[in-house]
Amino acid sequence: MSYIQQSFSVQFEYKVFFTEKIFDTANTDFANFLESRAEKGIRKKLLFIVDDGVTKHHDYLQDQITAYFENIDGFELIQDIIVVPGGEASKNDLQLFYWLVNTLDQHAIDRHSYVVGIGGGSVLDLVGYVAAVSHRGVKHIRIPTTVLSQNDSGVGVKNGINYHGKKNFLGTFAPPAAVFNDATFLATLDERDWRSGMVEAVKVALIKDAGFFDWMESHAGLLTQADPASLQYLIRRCAELHMAHIGGAGDPFESGSSRPLDFGHWSAHKLEQLTDFELRHGEAVSIGIALDSVYSWLTGMLDADSLDRIIKLLKELRLPLYHPLLEIEDDQSAIVAGLEEFREHLGGQLTISLLRAIGKGQEVHSIDLAILRKAVNMLRDKW
Amino acid sequence: MSYIQQSFSVQFEYKVFFTEKIFDTANTDFANFLESRAEKGIRKKLLFIVDDGVTKHHDYLQDQITAYFENIDGFELIQDIIVVPGGEASKNDLQLFYWLVNTLDQHAIDRHSYVVGIGGGSVLDLVGYVAAVSHRGVKHIRIPTTVLSQNDSGVGVKNGINYHGKKNFLGTFAPPAAVFNDATFLATLDERDWRSGMVEAVKVALIKDAGFFDWMESHAGLLTQADPASLQYLIRRCAELHMAHIGGAGDPFESGSSRPLDFGHWSAHKLEQLTDFELRHGEAVSIGIALDSVYSWLTGMLDADSLDRIIKLLKELRLPLYHPLLEIEDDQSAIVAGLEEFREHLGGQLTISLLRAIGKGQEVHSIDLAILRKAVNMLRDKW
Numbered sequence: 010m011s012y013i014q015q016s017f018s019v020q021f022e023y024k025v026f027f028t029e030k031i032f033d034t035a036n037t038d039f040a041n042f043l044e045s046r047a048e049k050g051i052r053k054k055l056l057f058i059v060d061d062g063v064t065k066h067h068d069y070l071q072d073q074i075t076a077y078f079e080n081i082d083g084f085e086l087i088q089d090i091i092v093v094p095g096g097e098a099s100k101n102d103l104q105l106f107y108w109l110v111n112t113l114d115q116h117a118i119d120r121h122s123y124v125v126g127i128g129g130g131s132v133l134d135l136v137g138y139v140a141a142v143s144h145r146g147v148k149h150i151r152i153p154t155t156v157l158s159q160n161d162s163g164v165g166v167k168n169g170i171n172y173h174g175k176k177n178f179l180g181t182f183a184p185p186a187a188v189f190n191d192a193t194f195l196a197t198l199d200e201r202d203w204r205s206g207m208v209e210a211v212k213v214a215l216i217k218d219a220g221f222f223d224w225m226e227s228h229a230g231l232l233t234q235a236d237p238a239s240l241q242y243l244i245r246r247c248a249e250l251h252m253a254h255i256g257g258a259g260d261p262f263e264s265g266s267s268r269p270l271d272f273g274h275w276s277a278h279k280l281e282q283l284t285d286f287e288l289r290h291g292e293a294v295s296i297g298i299a300l301d302s303v304y305s306w307l308t309g310m311l312d313a314d315s316l317d318r319i320i321k322l323l324k325e326l327r328l329p330l331y332h333p334l335l336e337i338e339d340d341q342s343a344i345v346a347g348l349e350e351f352r353e354h355l356g357g358q359l360t361i362s363l364l365r366a367i368g369k370g371q372e373v374h375s376i377d378l379a380i381l382r383k384a385v386n387m388l389r390d391k392w
Numbered sequence: 393m394s395y396i397q398q399s400f401s402v403q404f405e406y407k408v409f410f411t412e413k414i415f416d417t418a419n420t421d422f423a424n425f426l427e428s429r430a431e432k433g434i435r436k437k438l439l440f441i442v443d444d445g446v447t448k449h450h451d452y453l454q455d456q457i458t459a460y461f462e463n464i465d466g467f468e469l470i471q472d473i474i475v476v477p478g479g480e481a482s483k484n485d486l487q488l489f490y491w492l493v494n495t496l497d498q499h500a501i502d503r504h505s506y507v508v509g510i511g512g513g514s515v516l517d518l519v520g521y522v523a524a525v526s527h528r529g530v531k532h533i534r535i536p537t538t539v540l541s542q543n544d545s546g547v548g549v550k551n552g553i554n555y556h557g558k559k560n561f562l563g564t565f566a567p568p569a570a571v572f573n574d575a576t577f578l579a580t581l582d583e584r585d586w587r588s589g590m591v592e593a594v595k596v597a598l599i600k601d602a603g604f605f606d607w608m609e610s611h612a613g614l615l616t617q618a619d620p621a622s623l624q625y626l627i628r629r630c631a632e633l634h635m636a637h638i639g640g641a642g643d644p645f646e647s648g649s650s651r652p653l654d655f656g657h658w659s660a661h662k663l664e665q666l667t668d669f670e671l672r673h674g675e676a677v678s679i680g681i682a683l684d685s686v687y688s689w690l691t692g693m694l695d696a697d698s699l700d701r702i703i704k705l706l707k708e709l710r711l712p713l714y715h716p717l718l719e720i721e722d723d724q725s726a727i728v729a730g731l732e733e734f735r736e737h738l739g740g741q742l743t744i745s746l747l748r749a750i751g752k753g754q755e756v757h758s759i760d761l762a763i764l765r766k767a768v769n770m771l772r773d774k775w
Contacts, residue, residue, distance in 0.1 A: 011409070011410045011411075012407040012408060012409045012410065013407065013408045013547075013628075013631060013632055013635055014405070014407055015404075015405065015406050015407070015408065015547075015567070015635050015638070015639050016403075016404070016405045016639060017403075017404055017638070017639040017640075017644050018401045018402060018403045018404065019401060019402050019404065019644060019645055020399075020400075020401045021398075021399070021400055021401065021402065022397070022398065022399045023398050024395040024396065024397055024398070025395055025396045025398065026394070026395045027394045027395065028394075048740070050741055050757075051649075051740045051741050110555065110561075110562070111556070114555075114556060114558070114561065117736050119735070119736045119737065119738065119739030119740070120646070120647075120737070120738055120739030120740070121649070121739035121740040122739060141564065142525065142562050142563065142564060143561065143562065144561065144736075144737055144738075144739070145550065145552060145560065145563040145564055145565055145646075146564065146565065146645070147739075164396075164398075167528065169528060172493065172497075173494070173497060175497070177528065178493075178497065178526065178527065179493070179525050179526065180525065180528040181524065181525060181528055181529065181564055182528055182529065184398070245396075248396060249396055252396055252398050255398070255400070256398050256399060256400040257400075261400050261402060262402055262529070263503070263528075264503075266434075266504070352502070353500050353502045353527075354502065354503075354527055355502065355503055355527075356502030356503030356504035356505060356527070356530075357431070357434045357436075357502070357503070357504040358433055358434050374433075
């Protein structure tokens with residue numbers, strides 16, 4: 010059999026910066042980054058797309074960004090700063106996606122230009138997808154503004170929108186050019202948002218880092234008061250663990266079946282959809298973590314003391330453990346369908362992360378529905 | 393300034409197989425490939441999407457594919473073979489794109505499954521894009537059926553659809569899992585199709601391989617008679633040079649401004665659009681090559697003898713040198729707008745490939761419109 014072999018590798022690099030008041034003229038982080046990307050003879054454009062949840066609390070942002078760019082050479086700010094509705098709804102709206110694609114086209118944003126997304130995880134997912142498919146990939150910069158996006162989705166390599174009610178059915182893997190985590194934006198989050206944002210830290214600690222879990226237990230009081238230093242440590246450590254997994258586990262674009270970072274997520278994705286996204290992603294994941302932890306204990310994989318510590322921490326962080334739509338009446342229950350949808354999205358064998366211990370995840374390839382139902386009922390009745 | 397550094401590389405590998413009668417049960421090439429990708433416990437699906445230009449001439453294909461899969465274990469053929477309209481029109485139809493995305497969803501095609509595209513370059517571009525964005529990337533196999541797709545687009549890493557009249561405005565870089573070049577399909581191409589398909593070989597020879605150009609000159613007679621052995625050599629050598637460039641030039645996903653393989657393409661893209669795709673891609677590129685060769689000679693970069701050889705070969709292959717829409721009346725002419733659109737699609741500085749000699753491309757960053765107009769007028773009047 011005659012053939013030509015193709016073989017090449019592509020290197021991806023980006024930095025996640027930690028900063029404050031990013032567009033204050035005294036702050037040179039963003040300007041320094043742009044300077045490092047300047048090329049003689051090329052005038053690069055920047056198009057900003059901002060979550061309306063951000064502009065609501067930071068109405069000075071447009072003026073501040075305009076002023077910030079007055080001192081930057083070699084880059085052209087598109088004066089129209091685009092504001093889009095925030096939250097999961099922004100990922101359900103195909104019209105909004107095409108409106109943004111058209112906006113890139115109208116402003117002649119090319120492959121050397123940057124689309125800058127400022128907002129929560131949903132807006133960043135949408136903006137990242139718009140950038141990834143326009144001209145086969147315009148560069149994008151992320152400025153995540155929520156706890157969840159600063160410690161998890163915003164620092165990773167995925168983007169996407171929902172399609173026909175299926176979460177992230179359309180999307181790509183496209184690393185950002187840079188990420189700027191600005192602590193200023195966290196101060197204006199409502200309580201429900203920053204609280205639910207901490208859950209990805211609980212998750213990554215549970216599967217990867219027992220010491221980080223210990224730290225959260227001892228700082229639970231400060232964390233529930235949104236103590237800035239504690240919140241910063243939590244975000245940074247969570248982002249580090251998340252990024253180390255993407256870069257270090259050998260499968261950044263998830264061509265295999267293993268996805269340990271999705272601990273607690275199979276039921277969470279389905280719960281979000283069933284509640285029409287009334288549940289925040291972090292709240293749904295908290296319930297998903299509780300469910301899979303109880304299931305791990307019921308199958309004898311996890312000891313009772315560890316389970317108690319997990320439930321206690323989630324409760325101390327005032328995160329939910331149960332939702333009525335979790336209820337399993339029979340094999341046709343909606344949440345059970347979520348298992349197959351989760352498998353299908355990644356493909357291949359069903360692979361669910363469970364816990365062997367705090368700090369140690371373990372993958373399994375089947376779920377016993379009777380035990381799962383027992384776990385659901387415990388969450389409903391016991392805590 | 394505090395930051396976390398992310399850094400990883402992703403390895404891409406695929407083979408381009410040369411075969412005949414790919415779904416004849418006696419041919420094990422495709423089956424052997426699948427076998428090499430089998431994984432215990434995972435039943436992988438295959439969804440076929442076929443160009444109607446192929447089914448028209450090969451109406452046995454559905455039955456043949458069904459029979460072929462009767463002897464393959466571990467893979468499930470989706471019995472419905474999807475037929476889509478061929479040609480550039482398939483890339484202009486957003487409805488068709490979503491219809492295919494829905495088809496993948498309905499058949500529960502997951503990331504371990506394969507979408508197999510059979511057809512010309514346009515259908516493969518569309519199918520590749522559908523696969524690349526569904527579930528953030530379903531694997532895809534290409535079976536190109538035209539000279540052009542077997543020697544050029546089908547063996548590369550790009551996909552895309554047109555949007556708002558702009559060629560490939562939406563798309564990604566997504567290497568296929570495998571490519572199968574089946575010579576059988578070439579026998580039923582109409583003359584215009586296989587003739588225009590040879591032009592990418594002329595192009596790649598001109599910028600990279602003078603010996604290949606010599607070979608084409610000495611085989612021009614056989615090539616115009618579609619002599620199978622000559623056509624096979626032309627396709628294989630062209631595919632090799634194309635793939636070596638993608639894999640070997642250090643920028644497979646085109647993050648820089650250099651794109652030597654686009655020699656002759658800036659005006660071709662615009663001409664295709666201006667003629668509403670009545671001109672075949674290969675015909676437009678032939679005109680584009682003639683134009684940029686004459687321009688290279690007028691600027692003193694290329695000698696007169698080389699220009700004569702290029703024009704002579706294009707004419708011997710019965711490829712066009714001119715189209716009335718090329719006409720430049722003033723700076724606002726449509727074809728001149730194509731220069732800026734070409735720059736914008738790739739971004740950065742204008743970068744146009746010209747010729748220093750046969751086999752040697754050279755990039756320039758500006759085009760003199762008076763000389764360009766002179767080149768157009770020569771193509772209109774001289775040959």
